[in-house]
Structures are given as C-alpha cells and as structure tokens.
Amino acid sequence: MAATVTPIVDDQVYKLPLKVLVIKEKKQVLFAEAGKDFVDILFSFLTFPLGTLSKLMAVESNLQEPVRLGSISSLDESVTHLEEEHFRTQNCKEMLLNPRNSLASYCQKMKLNIDDATEPIKYxxxxxxxxxxxxxxxxxxxxxxxxxxxxxxxxxxxIFRENVTLEDGFVKETARFIICDDLHITPNVFGASVQVFQKLGITDMQDIEERTMHISKKEVVNLLKFSLISETPMTDFIFKKEQPLDKFSPQLQFDIAQVPSDEGKQMLVKIQIRKSNGKIVFAEAEEDFADFIFSFLTFPLGGVLHMLKGFSSLSCIDKLYKSISDLNAERYLRSQEVKDKLANPRCAFHFNVSNQMLPIEADCLPVYxxxxxxxxxxxxxxxxxxxxxxxxxxxxxxxxxxxLNIVDPRSPTGESSSTEGFAKGPSIYMVTDDLVVTPMSTVFAISYLNRLGVPLFDVEERVITIGLKECLGILKASLTSASALTNGLKHLMKSIKREN
Structure with a gap:
C-alpha cells in the first residue's frame, strides 16, 4: 500500500488567535504570548512519530521547495515503494507508513490538530x-x-468502545506562556519578557509593534516545518519567509554522549566504503538491521529526544523539549504524569520491535x-x-x-504479541547512506554505483559491529543528514581511515 500525503484542509470556522511582539525594522519576532491552545499544539509536535513528521513536511506549503527531514524522508519513501512480499504481513507496510501516536488521546480535542493518525481507533x-x-x-x-x-x-x-476518554491536551486551561523565537517556552511573567529584551539589546520601545495573527491548520504545518529546519521558526513563520532552504542548514553535531558499554545486543553489518572520500555507499545486513532502520518511522519525536539526552541537532526542537523539564508540572501542566509522558513519549503498542537495540519503550497492551x-x-x-x-x-x-486477545498485525498466525519486527526473513537487505531500504540485489547494487558515478575499484568492503552507540549515532544523524550511515558511524569511519 502506497503512502498518501493528505492535503491539510483549513478549518474555515475556527482560526487560532496569537498575539506577537515584533521588531518592525528587522522583521523579527521578539516573542509570542499564548495560552493553552497554542502551547498544546507546540507540545503535540513532540508526540508525532518520525514517519508522520516526514509526511507533514511534504504536504503543500508556502515554502519554495519540498522540505525533507534528514534521511527519514527517503526511508519513508523507500517503504512506500517496497513490495508487500518483503514484509512479515501485509499490515506491516501500512503500520510503517501510518504509525500511530501513543498520545493521540491528548491531541484529538485540540482545535488545530494536524495529525490524521490521531483519528479514533477502530475495533x-x-x-x-x-x-x-x-x-x-x-x-x-x-x-x-x-x-x-x-x-x-x-x-x-x-464494535465500539464505551466511554472513550479524550484528554484535554497537556497544559492547564488558565496557564499563560511566552514563546520565544527559538520555541523556548516560559511562564508569562514580566521578568521573562524583560530578559528577552535584554538578550537582544533592545532599549527603544518605539521599534516594537504588537500584532495579532489568526492561525489555520495549514499555517500550523508551516510552523512545524520551520521548527525542524530553522533557528528562528517564529520569525520565519510570522513573516512568511520564502527563502532557499540552504539558509536553513542545521548545525550538524553527531557526537553522542557517553553511553553504557555495549554489553547488550549487537549486529554484524557489511558496509561498502568509497575509498576516495571515506563515505559509506551502502550497507548489507539481515532483517534485524532492516527492522532497526524501519523502526525509526514509529519513534515519537520526544522519545528520540529522550534517548539523545535532549541534543538532537534540531536546535529549536531541543529548546522546545527542554521547556518541558523547566515548567512546573503542578502550576502549568495538567499533572506530573502528563509531564513525564511528554518528556518520554512511547511507541504505540504493537509498533515497537521486541529486540530493539535502542532504549525506547512501547505502550502496554490494553485489556478489553x-x-x-x-x-x-x-x-x-x-x-x-x-x-x-x-x-x-x-x-x-x-x-x-x-x-479479548488482541491480534498483533505483524503476526502471520494471529498472536497477541510478535517476537519479530516488520521485515520478512531470512533475507539480506541493502540500506543506502540516506536509509533507502531494499532487498539485496547485486544487479541493483551495480546500477546504484553507476548512478552515483562510483567505480568498483573505489569501493572497499568492511564488516563492522553495530552496538548502542552506533545505533544512537545513526538515529541522530537521520534527523538532519542525507548521509545518516556515514555521519552516524563517524567514529568507526575515522578508525577505518587510519587503518588504510
């Protein structure tokens, strides 16, 4: 089943008002002043699976060209083109193309909900x-x-579920906030606004102008895009910047903080390296590595930030995520439980891989x-x-x-829980540097090298061991880079270069 990018239809009945202070001459946003409705929208971004973000980045926009989410976009597209016969069941492809949001019940009542995957579940x-x-x-x-x-x-x-409870978003009804240009959120107190003025060196208040914007669903999508590619998303959003996307180059930092020694599961992967520049052309591995890459699409953005200790190289998303830990749950969020869920959103049940190497959890299987x-x-x-x-x-x-015994859609025999993932095995899969996944084919590999203009004498094969550090590196690089394998395995590439 091919993934379809559903156009965002603006709600003609309701548009969300947003008050902003701007520097007129510079066309720069100082900060926005907002309540529950707008801040709930921003926090909902952290609940979206990466596969959902990839599709939202591709919908119609006022940006001049399509926006891509690192290597996640090419991974999502490769799943679209991969035949169903390479998945354990016909539902596996659908699950990867339309991953569910584990915090959907918190998003469904939002006035501008842009995630179609938060539609009510059917039974x-x-x-x-x-x-x-x-x-x-x-x-x-x-x-x-x-x-x-x-x-x-x-x-x-x-059949229909009785008394379905929809949560009322994430923040309290009466809470008021200041949203800085970089999406840092702080309580709306005068001292916070003064700090913004001081930080920007503003002394002449005549340059400041108050504006009220009215935001539609389509504009929320644009704000999401800018939050993933720009360091000044509020300014670019409010002033409708239409600049070339090379302006929005995230500061790529792929170093991973200290992680535990690799005492857990490891994978052996063959990589084909281009000797002339040290870049990985593609990798060959069994279905466990393919499942590891596929599972990126099911990870909620906030769960990825939790695994990366809040440092994803998406600077404004990092600041948005840090805002959660800075906010007092008792005063500003609906509960400590809500804060904990936002700080570490899980995969939806059945969307996790049981032998997952990364430290991400899944929702518990409900009892019906x-x-x-x-x-x-x-x-x-x-x-x-x-x-x-x-x-x-x-x-x-x-x-x-x-x-009732809930059927795992990945199980060919109707089991309630599957011990395997999405890719059918035993099989060997080819994963390119930008995470395009295909069944291994020598003919396809030769054609791929020809398309890249890489001669066979410039290719060297190595067998490497993938552990937790390497997995985190690939995940982090996939958010901002079209060379997720090369950048994510940077430390291994350096040692190989020294050997050569």
Whole structure:
C-alpha cells in the first residue's frame, strides 16, 4: 500500500488567535504570548512519530521547495515503494507508513490538530458472533479488518468502545506562556519578557509593534516545518519567509554522549566504503538491521529526544523539549504524569520491535472485554456488543464475555504479541547512506554505483559491529543528514581511515 500525503484542509470556522511582539525594522519576532491552545499544539509536535513528521513536511506549503527531514524522508519513501512480499504481513507496510501516536488521546480535542493518525481507533471482532463469545476469549483486531479468526472467518465486525476518554491536551486551561523565537517556552511573567529584551539589546520601545495573527491548520504545518529546519521558526513563520532552504542548514553535531558499554545486543553489518572520500555507499545486513532502520518511522519525536539526552541537532526542537523539564508540572501542566509522558513519549503498542537495540519503550497492551447484549428479533436471538476496559456487573439481557486477545498485525498466525519486527526473513537487505531500504540485489547494487558515478575499484568492503552507540549515532544523524550511515558511524569511519 502506497503512502498518501493528505492535503491539510483549513478549518474555515475556527482560526487560532496569537498575539506577537515584533521588531518592525528587522522583521523579527521578539516573542509570542499564548495560552493553552497554542502551547498544546507546540507540545503535540513532540508526540508525532518520525514517519508522520516526514509526511507533514511534504504536504503543500508556502515554502519554495519540498522540505525533507534528514534521511527519514527517503526511508519513508523507500517503504512506500517496497513490495508487500518483503514484509512479515501485509499490515506491516501500512503500520510503517501510518504509525500511530501513543498520545493521540491528548491531541484529538485540540482545535488545530494536524495529525490524521490521531483519528479514533477502530475495533473488529469475528464476523461470527458466536465465535466471538468463546469462553477462552475471542480475537480483537485494532484498526485492521483483514485479520482472520481461528475459525477462518475475517475479523470484520466493528464494535465500539464505551466511554472513550479524550484528554484535554497537556497544559492547564488558565496557564499563560511566552514563546520565544527559538520555541523556548516560559511562564508569562514580566521578568521573562524583560530578559528577552535584554538578550537582544533592545532599549527603544518605539521599534516594537504588537500584532495579532489568526492561525489555520495549514499555517500550523508551516510552523512545524520551520521548527525542524530553522533557528528562528517564529520569525520565519510570522513573516512568511520564502527563502532557499540552504539558509536553513542545521548545525550538524553527531557526537553522542557517553553511553553504557555495549554489553547488550549487537549486529554484524557489511558496509561498502568509497575509498576516495571515506563515505559509506551502502550497507548489507539481515532483517534485524532492516527492522532497526524501519523502526525509526514509529519513534515519537520526544522519545528520540529522550534517548539523545535532549541534543538532537534540531536546535529549536531541543529548546522546545527542554521547556518541558523547566515548567512546573503542578502550576502549568495538567499533572506530573502528563509531564513525564511528554518528556518520554512511547511507541504505540504493537509498533515497537521486541529486540530493539535502542532504549525506547512501547505502550502496554490494553485489556478489553466485550459487553454483549442479546435481543430477540424476528424469531431469533441477535447479539450486539460494546467494548469496555474493565469487567462490569451483569445486567438483565447482557453478558460479560471473556477478555479479548488482541491480534498483533505483524503476526502471520494471529498472536497477541510478535517476537519479530516488520521485515520478512531470512533475507539480506541493502540500506543506502540516506536509509533507502531494499532487498539485496547485486544487479541493483551495480546500477546504484553507476548512478552515483562510483567505480568498483573505489569501493572497499568492511564488516563492522553495530552496538548502542552506533545505533544512537545513526538515529541522530537521520534527523538532519542525507548521509545518516556515514555521519552516524563517524567514529568507526575515522578508525577505518587510519587503518588504510
């Protein structure tokens, strides 16, 4: 299934007002003054999976050219073009192209929600109702109606969850904030605004002008793009900058902080290095390495920041992320639990890889029950059901069925949890420097070298060991660089160069 980039449709009924102070002559934003609605939008960016960000960067914009998210964009595109036969199930491709947001319930009530993946979840049980009421517990498919029951029939009967609770965003209703040009968020107190003036050396208040903007969904997407590519996203957003994107070059820093010694899982990977410049042309590895690369698409941005200790080389996103730790949860956020979730958002359940080398967690698998009601209609009993998250007392004409077994869409046999990932094995995969993943093919590899203009005598093969440090390096480089392997494995490349 090919990924489709859904155009953002502006809400003609509601546009969010935003008050900003600007320096008229310089056309520069000092700061914005905002409440819950706008700050919830900014914090929601951290909950988006990288695959979602890649697609939002590609939707229609007032920028002059398409915006790409490092190597994540080419990884996402390669999944689009990869045949379903290379995935463990036909649902694996769909999951990678449309990863779910584990904090979707916090985003659905936002007035300008730009993430289509936060739409309500759908639930399906066996089309045979009697099969769905087995004592041992029936199967439940979440969002996929093409799974099969143990009886052989499809899980395509939709049931609805009772009393779905949508969270009211992340910050408190009465909280007020100052958002600096670099997306640092601080409580709206006079001292904070004075610090901004002093930092910029502003003494003449005649140069300052107050403006009120009215922001639509499409403009939120533009703000997201600028937050990922610019060091002054509020200025570029408010003044609708249409400058060449080479202006927006993130400061690339790929050094990874101290990590524990590699005592855990490791992978052996063959890399083809161009001897003349030391760059990695492509890597060859088994399906575990392909799964490691695929899983980037499912990582929430905030979870990536947590793994990288808040230093992603996306400077404004780093400042936005740091704002969470600086804010007092009791006064400004809805709870300490909300703060903890924003500081380390997890993958949605079933979207994690069980043998993942990176320290990212996934949501726990929920427990659901089907609360069935029996009615006598046209000389026969007809059953209907509602999904609940806890047992309820049996009332007249209703029955509480056994807990449902949730089907992992990556499992070919309908298991509730899969011990493997997305890529089908045993197989060898080829991963290019910008993270394009394809099944290994010598013919394709030769054609790829020809397209790059790399002669065979300039290529050298090495076998390297990938551990935690290397995995973090590739992940960090993938956010800002089209050479994720070369930059992410920089320290290994230096040692190889010294050997040569």
């Amino acid at each position: 399906f049980i066996c089309e045979n109702w009697e099969c769905s009421r087995k004592v041992s517990g029936s199967l439940l498919s979440i969002n996929f109606r093409n799974e099969r029951c143990t009886c052989g029939k499809l899980l395509n009967r939709e 029950y089907c609360y069935s009601v029996r009615n006598y209609v046209k000389d026969r009993w007809v059953y209907s059901g509602t999904l609940v998250t806890s047992p309820k007392a049996i009332t007249r004409g209703s029955e509480m069925d056994a807990p």
